[in-house]
Amino acid sequence: MGEILSSITGAIVNLVIFSLIPVLWWFFRHRKEVGFFKWIGLYKPQLKSQWWVLIIFAAVYYFFYSFDFTQLIDAKSLEYLENSASVSGNAYAGMGAAAIVPALIENFIANGVAEEILFRGFLCKRLCSKFGTVPGIILQGVLFALMHNILYLVIGMEVSLWYHVLMFVFTAMGALLLGWLNEKIYNGSIIPSIILHGAGNFISTMLAVFG
Template identity: 70%
Template sequence: MELILSSITTACVNLLVFSFIPFLWWFFRHRKEISFFKWLGFIRPHLKSKWWTLLLFAVVYYFFYTFDFTQWISPETMEYLENSGSVSVNAFAGIGAAAILPAFIENFIGNGVAEEILYRGFFCKRFCNKLGSVKGILLQAVLFGLMHNALYLLAGLQVGLWYHMLMFLFTGMAALLLGWLNEKIFNGSILPGILLHGAGNFINSMLMAFSFM
């Protein structure tokens, strides 16, 4: 129960923090034109590309997601991270089925919904409107990668420059793919990104929970 409450708290805090700037921007500039959720991209997904484009994306994302970038990290760094209380996924390590509900809440709401609101719903769409879709998708991906570097620094994790570079590349590439999925393959809906982002994090949590990692 304590873990569930902790996950609910984390999810709520993330939603508030990641929605704050988008809401203010919408409230002062767009509230008379469009509803907040529609403005962010909470709309029904509609495939605007050829079906094979989505298939190609699925293949690329599968190989990206299953690629083990930790093979490039020293065993000492991995051991340090696996034993750190500052790495949120460690809370689910080895606890099996007890992790399913709290991980679902935290991964789909605290990560999937909250982070997609700010990065793909707000940053990506604003950048795409100003700079064009390709530059906008790239820029939001850079910011998403840098956010993860900043979170590690704020948590005081001593991981070194090499790990920060890998983290930036891995999370930035994920953001690039999610932005491309929403803006170039679908009709600007962020729902596909939310589902893919949440599912990816949830799978990682389950692998930790059932000791497959």
């Protein structure tokens, strides 16, 4: 029960923090033009590409997400990550089935909804509007990856420069794919990326718990 309450609290805090800038930006600049949910992309997704494009995307995303990039990490960084309390998935180690509900809350709300609102809903759409769809998608991917690098540095994660490079490349690629899914395959709704982001993180956490 304690883990569930902790996950709910963390999810609410994340959601508030990540939504603060988008809400304020919308309130002071766009509230008279459009509702917040539509502006940020929280509306029903509609496929605007051919169905086979979605199939190709699914295959690419599956192979990208299932690729074990830990085999590229240096041994010292990998050992540190496997034992660090700062790695969210490690918090659920040894909990078994009791980890499912708190992990669902954390992965879908704290990660999926909160991060997608800020990066794919706010940043990606603003950048696409200013620089064009493809440059905007690429730029938000770069910023999303840099956020993870900076976070690791701020909390003092003892990982190598090579790990930072790998994390940047793989995180940027994941963000690029999520942005592409929303803006090029669907109708700008961020719900597809919320579902995919949350599910991907949840599966990774469950693999850490039961693997």
